[in-house]
Amino acid sequence: MFRGKDHMTRTFSTAGRLLASASMVALLAACAVTPEPFTKDELATQSVDDRTAMFKGGEPLTGPLTVSDAIARALRYNLDKRSKMMEEALALGQTDVDRWDLLPKLTANAGYNERSEPNATRSRDLYTQTTSTSNPSYSADRVSKTVDLTMSWNVLDFGLTYFTAKSNADRALVATERRRKAVHNLISEVRFAFWRAAAYQTLNDEVNKAVAEARVALGKAKQVEQENLKAPVESLRYQKSLLETLRQLTAIQQELSTARIELAALINVPPGTEIKLAVPETMAPPQWDTSLDRMEEQAFLNNPDLHEQGYLSRITLDDTKKAIIKMLPGVTFSAGRNYDYNSFLMDNHWYEAGAKLSWNLMNVISGPSALKYAESNEEVAKARRIALRMAVLAQVHVSERQFRNASSQFEQSDELWKVDKRLAELSDAKAANDASGMLERVAGHASAIASQLRRFQTYAQVEQAYAKMQATMGDDLLPDSIKAENLGDLSKLVAKRLDQWGKGQMAVTEVAAPASAPVAAQEVAPTEDKSDLLSNVFRFIREGLKQPAEPEKQSEADAPRPNDNRPPMAGDVASAR
Template structure:
């Protein structure tokens, strides 16, 4: 009779479970609501500017780079990637510890466990059946186990996690070098916009006046129609060129604001004390630059770490082919009243081996060796690319300096021509068209001069990045903005030397 309540309970639980599963619905798409979007936007807007020092009235190049290194959100993401890799490395070390497993269970049956005795021939001995176990009892145990194979694999995984931390650090260095280069180019674009803004507006105003005068002269037939139309066309073409320059430079401050994590609508004046970058990287010989780049270029160093990870993976493949030896020990407890000893301790040693590992081992070894060969090939390709980049960056810096000298000379000549034409117009010996055309040419020359200057800074930054020169220590979180700017000024004005190799 005792069997039926338990069977009924099991049947009822089964019916409830099946009916509950039948009523489960798959998750449905939940689009964001307007209030959720608005709330998230407010939180993000606050988080973007949290702990960011406000901009001063003026901004120097050193401070712009310092702000980018401290507040740029992309760089913060790179730092978090490195921190995540470090946390994963710390977590992987716990896999080296033995496993301590505590478990408890409840056992119930609907009939007693009764056993009969027979002799060796299977004939019943006639002894009364024996009851050897309670229908319901609790079992608990604590197992401390340690596997030699698991320990070896965890050791290799920890080594790989450590190398991934170092590889993430090299990717962060590369991103930092690129960020500095982008800031220097954007800074001089904004500086050129700042310098050209008033000249462009004055020239556009003068062109508008000249165009209005030309239209009046055409209406009053003071000039030949074809000459008047050509005059207006040349003025309109100059205005179009000036407006295109104005629109092109108008976006520069927004790009710089995004790089330094500053409010995009905030106006600030750039302080341009020295146009040319300080220090002369070209004072270092090409051979010394090659040695320096091969020692600390972030791309090449990352490939070295990737090769170490691939080599460790090959050792893991070999380790899996060995037999496993495991040890376990721990106390046990059972509430069964028929046991003489309800509590006891167990210990054991087990040797196991998966024979099918022998079948998979050749293919796994070939895959691991292919991974090592790929890592070696990538490292060699990075080696050659780094050497080439050193010489390309050197030539680009030389060429950028020459282009700047030519652009500077052209601007000075155009500026003198503009001044001469302005004097002629005042003496009524020249026309407004000539003056507008000369001013437009001067503005274009000045724009090209600033573009060439930006290329000089970009080329010098690229050369420093190729050499792997780090402008600051690994972390800027604990450094003030003024201190970062001060150290940057020192580093940017220094000439790279082989002693700076990491």
């Protein structure tokens, strides 16, 4: 027996030394952690891999690029748009994770315990405090092994998890609206960059030719000055005119030099790629005769910023309900199957069930403050939503006015270009070999080129202003339900929708006729007193848990209602709980 005890003592002594050694090694390893910057080879490898990933999967340019082709490429390959789509997918993935959190916890446990000595005990008389003289006894094996499978469900945690899942579902919808906004901005940028690149393609050869002629004329003028063939003042004035013209042409070159690079970045092709554009022969501003009242209604119904703020308001409402739940007691139900290898037990396996009530009384004390903070946050979100609605209302008017102004400027630039073009043709027809004729010719060509550049620039502003107007109203170029198999099909769909936009057609929902109280009256309506904790609890039970979150559907406040005589307030949430 003593030999067995010595053996167990040596065994535990060895195990203790091993555990101490392992702990020391782990401690030294933790102390040895130091910052490790990337090496040059690692940075070079990362750079090559990222550059390959940037342009991976993109179809090569095979022909002239139309506006619809450029937009289709941007929608499919633009890196910023891809990142927004991944953020949306990540948020949607979180909603799937939250569904599992609503289920009860199922826990499997297995335990092993070994003692060097049996758990032997003696007994003592309760009244006489006399220790029993019988031999010590034990009722558990020296080696203990247990296994159990337990399911538990906490009602309080379920309520908190439920509203957290609702909030995360709304955050997924927020990511969707941010992706919509990114697409709107991307389309606007592509349309603007396309026409700047079109100006470069159209004017680059003419600018180079005019610059060459101006330099030749300037060289001849300097030669005339050196030979004193003309008065110095006249010769210098002539050179000054040529230099001013040359400066103007150089500024045009610099203005156009980055156009293709910007377009290449938007459609995700290498910046040095030669991009051939299919420039239309005629340029005409899109038609637009929709009234401002209708535009306001559509903006209130479809604007992604308003949708986003509405979902954020719902999230703050869920936070208020969570603050109420935390003040309630928690009930935990559990049931499980247990097995114990103890040889002294009559039954080694059994079922077990129970219920436990717990209440953090500190939450009851701090609850009113937390509830007050949550309600204040809710009011702030409401104020932000109203302020944003006013900003969107102003943006509707601003974008419409910008479009009208840009269209007017384009018409004036178009007329001016036609006049300058005719003057340049006349100067070519009557130009002679003398210096004055050369100056008139160079100046005429420079003026015509500058007028044509302004014509392209103002048309690019027209396209950009029109796209911003559509973005303000939340008019999506293509609905999410449309899935194009390849880039060509997507380009055809974009071209068809651009043609509809050019004719002033909107893919929007009809708004019902008005019948309820004005918006201002609803916003300042007195809210229900929430100071009574008991009424809050009953209101939470009655309203907070009666319907699960449905992130795929439009909320009741967002949906247009028949007999409602005001524009639908996208993302509105009820203030009374």
